[in-house]
Amino acid sequence: MKDLPNANIPELVLCGRSNVGKSSFINSLSKKKNIAKTSSTPGKTRAINYYLVENKFYIVDLPGYGYAKVSIKAKHEWQKLIDQYFLNSKNISMAYHLIDSRHKATNLDLVLNELLISQNIPCTVILSKTDKLNQSEKSKSVKQIKEQFPELSLGDNLLQYSSTKGTGKKEIEIRLSKLFE
Ligand SMILES: Nc1nc2c(ncn2[C@@H]2O[C@H](COP(=O)(O)OP(=O)(O)O)[C@@H](O)[C@H]2O)c(=O)[nH]1
Ligand SMILES: [Mg+2]
Structure with missing residues (x-):
């Protein structure tokens, strides 16, 4: 926590x-395509990574939680770091909570959602990887997530x-430029 930027x-x-x-998601918005490390092996991001955008705002890439193949000890350490980040960071304007559109939100997603609400952090849920779904599956994923989080509206x-x-990219760019202009 002491290493986080305090600007x-x-x-x-x-x-x-x-x-x-x-x-x-970060790479898709960036002109440098490999600025954030991605991996087909889950659990690769082990630190909180800060990307300064046009000297205006940070995009903060949190270590993913809920990855089964790491030790309980490592899991606890990540979870603690994430919790402390949300409880202590004073500069969070917005959270994008990504959920894979092919799957239902899990218990960990519900916990995260509650954490964001309790900290009064405005949150948008992003259903990711929609290229993997056809039209009717996409509608189904929206319906499903709205059942789990009734406050959501497409x-x-x-x-x-x-x-x-690149689906949804333009919309995100517009929102970010408004939010951080
Ligand atoms: N088809 C598809 N695959 C994606 C998309 N976004 C990420 N992936 C793949 O999903 C895996 C995990 O992505 P990553 O960005 O590392 O996830 P993170 O752990 O949440 O940072 C990688 O193999 C990516 O190539 C997407 O929009 N469409
Ligand atoms: Mg990552």
């Missing part, structure tokens, strides 16, 4: 389970995204 710069935090596409605090196809 007064607003933060957009990306959170969600390991492997949902957080690092790919196009408002619920968006669909594909890092590989």
Whole structure:
């Protein structure tokens, strides 16, 4: 925690389970395609990574939680770091909570959602990897997530995204430039 930047710069935090596409999301928005390390092996991001965007805001890439193949001790350490980050960071403007559109939100997603609400952090859920779904599967994933989080409304605090196809990218760019202008 003591190594986190203490400049007064607003933060957009990306959170969600390991492997949902957080690092790919950053790369898809960046001109440098491999700025954030992605991996087909979940659990690769082990630190909180800060990306300064145009000297205006940070995109914060959190270590993914909920990855089964790490030791309990490592899991606890990551979870502690994430909790402390949310409880102590004063500059979080917004959280993007990524959830893989092919899967239901898990218990860990519910816990994360409650943590964000308890800290009064505005949150948008991003259904990721929508390129892997056809039209009817996409509708189904929206319906499913709204059952789990009734406060979500598509196009408002619920968006669909594909890092590989660029779906949803324009909308995100518009939102970020408004939020951090
Ligand atoms: N098809 C598809 N694959 C994706 C997308 N985003 C991420 N992935 C893949 O999912 C895996 C995990 O992505 P990563 O960005 O490392 O997830 P993170 O652990 O949340 O940072 C990698 O193999 C990525 O190539 C997407 O929009 N579409
Ligand atoms: Mg990552």
